[in-house]
Amino acid sequence: MSPEFETFLARLYTDAPLRARFLAGPREEAERQGLTVEECVALERIDRVGLELSARSFAHKRTLKASSRRARSWWNSVRAAVWRRPRH
Amino acid sequence: MAEVVVADAAASDRFGLTWQPALAAGILANLDRIDLVEVIAEEQFGASSRATRALETLAHQVPLLVHGVALGPASTAPVDVRRLDKLARLVERLEPVFWSEHLAWVRAGDIEIGHLAAAPRTAATIDATAANLSRAASIVGSRPMVENIATLMDPPASDRSEVEWISSVMTASGCDLLLDLHNVHANSLNFDFDQVEYLDRLDRERIGAIHIAGGCWIESPGDERRERRYLDDHLHDVPDPVYDLLVEVGARVRRPLTVLLERDGRFPPMRHLLWQLERARAALAEGRLRAQRCGQGRAQRNGDPGPDRTKVCDES
Numbered sequence: 001m002s003p004e005f006e007t008f009l010a011r012l013y014t015d016a017p018l019r020a021r022f023l024a025g026p027r028e029e030a031e032r033q034g035l036t037v038e039e040c041v042a043l044e045r046i047d048r049v050g051l052e053l054s055a056r057s058f059a060h061k062r063t064l065k066a067s068s069r070r071a072r073s074w075w076n077s078v079r080a081a082v083w084r085r086p087r088h
Numbered sequence: 089m090a091e092v093v094v095a096d097a098a099a100s101d102r103f104g105l106t107w108q109p110a111l112a113a114g115i116l117a118n119l120d121r122i123d124l125v126e127v128i129a130e131e132q133f134g135a136s137s138r139a140t141r142a143l144e145t146l147a148h149q150v151p152l153l154v155h156g157v158a159l160g161p162a163s164t165a166p167v168d169v170r171r172l173d174k175l176a177r178l179v180e181r182l183e184p185v186f187w188s189e190h191l192a193w194v195r196a197g198d199i200e201i202g203h204l205a206a207a208p209r210t211a212a213t214i215d216a217t218a219a220n221l222s223r224a225a226s227i228v229g230s231r232p233m234v235e236n237i238a239t240l241m242d243p244p245a246s247d248r249s250e251v252e253w254i255s256s257v258m259t260a261s262g263c264d265l266l267l268d269l270h271n272v273h274a275n276s277l278n279f280d281f282d283q284v285e286y287l288d289r290l291d292r293e294r295i296g297a298i299h300i301a302g303g304c305w306i307e308s309p310g311d312e313r314r315e316r317r318y319l320d321d322h323l324h325d326v327p328d329p330v331y332d333l334l335v336e337v338g339a340r341v342r343r344p345l346t347v348l349l350e351r352d353g354r355f356p357p358m359r360h361l362l363w364q365l366e367r368a369r370a371a372l373a374e375g376r377l378r379a380q381r382c383g384q385g386r387a388q389r390n391g392d393p394g395p396d397r398t399k400v401c402d403e404s
Binding site for chain 2: 003043049
């Protein structure tokens with residue numbers, strides 16, 4: 001796996017419009033990315049169901065992580081506010 | 089003597105759970121039934137000083153393991169040194185029995201995939217993964233145990249099977265295996281292979297720890313030709329085939345094992361998690377017993393006065 005191939009795979013997992021374009025014409029899209037012939041052939045044979053389900057699962061994980069980060073940041077700001085409140 | 093070795097291993101097997109804040113009270117109240125606790129490294133990186141102190145206190149009560157989920161060593165890119173520094177500090181502070189990481193990649197440049205992705209199984213990724221694991225070991229101060237992952241997609245551009253790729257990474261890196269039995273089960277369902285054959289193709293003496301977990305079936309989107317895949321989600325109970333596989337592990341592996349139940353959400357009552365842990369104990373013990381009987385049977389058939397320490401039971 002070349003770094004370019006790895007980056008393209010990561011984009012396929014995370015970028016829905018790119019994935020739709022790719023699934024409509026895998027070879028063409030892979031060639032447009034400047035991948036090697038072997039990499040283009042491998043992508044032409046990609047496990048399409050697996051790609052869609054993986055992308056969906058990864059998107060779900062990213063959403064969970066983002067909401068967990070938001071909750072943590074909200075809790076930290078509440079704690080900081082309580083900590084700063086003058087005590088009598 | 090083989091049965092003595094197996095019996096010794098059985099006496100040293102340890103069973104535990106992954107630390108979750110929602111399970112904290114239950115874990116602390118049941119430390120007599122939990123031998124060790126696994127801590128997710130990345131969840132500690134941004135933790136408050138109070139949470140950190142609580143964890144250090146826990147480390148005095150029960151052995152800990154540190155488990156990484158976001159290093160992504162199975163990549164052509166070098167692993168992030170800042171992440172490794174954080175990991176090294178955590179390992180230094182908690183003094184875990186061992187630390188572990190997944191044989192996965194999780195990002196490319198600034199694109200975060202969000203979870204563990206299977207690397208294309210090629211010679212290039214074996215070398216790159218081994219180099220990353222070597223870098224990790226030199227910064228953290230010890231080699232990680234490496235874990236096989238579950239995948240919904242057969243990684244493109246692969247030229248070998250999953251088990252071949254994992255075995256080669258273990259050989260090239262010198263890292264032992266944290267064998268996730270639920271991941272083996274999930275992949276065997278998704279890609280139609282025999283999970284016991286998979287187990288037989290691993291170097292059994294390099295298996296040092298076991299993960300068990302649960303999952304569910306998911307369906308492909310769209311109305312036409314819906315296909316199912318099995319997802320390792322850590323939100324369901326451990327299915328029976330995973331316990332069956334744990335019996336097979338017990339029958340094959342002579343060294344003491346650490347077995348961890350992973351549960352990340354939809355938490356059942358603590359007694360239900362402990363019951364699953366007890367089932368795991370029983371399954372591993374059953375496998376150990378099978379190995380012991382097999383060793384005794386072989387000795388009797390051969391008319392040996394004493395059992396052979398060098399042989400492993402292959403009759404299971």
